[in-house]
Amino acid sequence: MSNYKILVIDDEPQIRRFIEIALKTQNHHVLLAETGLKGIQFMIEQMPDLVILDLGLPDMDGHEVLQEIRKWSNTPVMVLSARPDEMQKVLLLDAGANDYVTKPFNIQELFARIRVLLRSRHTVLEVPTVFDDGYLYINIAAHVVKIEDISINLTKKEFQLLALLLKHQGQIVAQADIIRELWGSTHTEDTHYLRILTKKLRDKLEGGASKYITTISAIGLRFELK
Structure with a gap:
């Protein structure tokens, strides 16, 4: 320890x-x-x-x-x-x-x-690699994201962010941890990277509406369970 x-x-x-x-x-x-x-x-x-x-x-x-x-x-x-x-x-x-x-x-x-x-x-829980609520479909293993059965094209970083949040669905993931995971430990102060990436991902998934990804101000992001 x-x-x-x-x-x-x-x-x-x-x-x-x-x-x-x-x-x-x-x-x-x-x-x-x-x-x-x-x-x-x-x-x-x-x-x-x-x-x-x-x-x-x-x-x-x-x-x-x-x-x-x-x-x-x-x-x-x-x-x-x-x-x-x-x-x-x-x-x-x-x-x-x-x-x-x-x-x-x-x-x-x-x-x-x-x-x-x-x-x-820090016990690692077995997290399903597939999410499907009838509107949004995510298959982490296959790198497939669909909305109402129409494929959505995500960049590598957008997909990494979505997969990370889905892995911890319903829980807050600290912005510093997200930045460290996606860009490395030398970028932990570059919070604007995450703001821009989150907006792009939201626009593709939700048309800009905060339906799946919730921002907890100055803390982090959470993938919401509906």
Whole structure:
């Protein structure tokens, strides 16, 4: 387990520092936020692989932060709390938390729980190579795209974008990840490439209407399930 980006949202400097040092021994990249608002900003800008979220934040309750994250992200969230309240634990898990750890905690147990969440996030699911809703037909393996049984001619990059979004259908794909996949890591700041490509693909699939591809501002794109 290495090279994952982990966001720690906790208002206690000692806890933040302790977790940061521990995670860096596992070769993780660590982002630190002392408030809920800063944590949400990091979520949008950095798209971490995992969030460690404390409940007792100075500006907003951790439950509110979790609810905000779950409006647009499926990133695993591990809740840290000094409150050993079983009902609260149930409510947080129902609200979208993936795990709940009570302070004080054993660092080796924390590592083990993190490994489980990261494995779950990066498990490769078998995705159908064919999409057909009666209007739009996509066959990834055959490189065929049709609208109402009429073939649509896509460029290589347009097809790559469509295939990538279809692979993660119903989920947000971060714009940085899309750019890295299509143009390489040296172009991650060239977001205009993606804007232009997305418009061209939309024009061919939807006549400019946002029916299948939804833009989540400053975050990424999602192929919508109808």
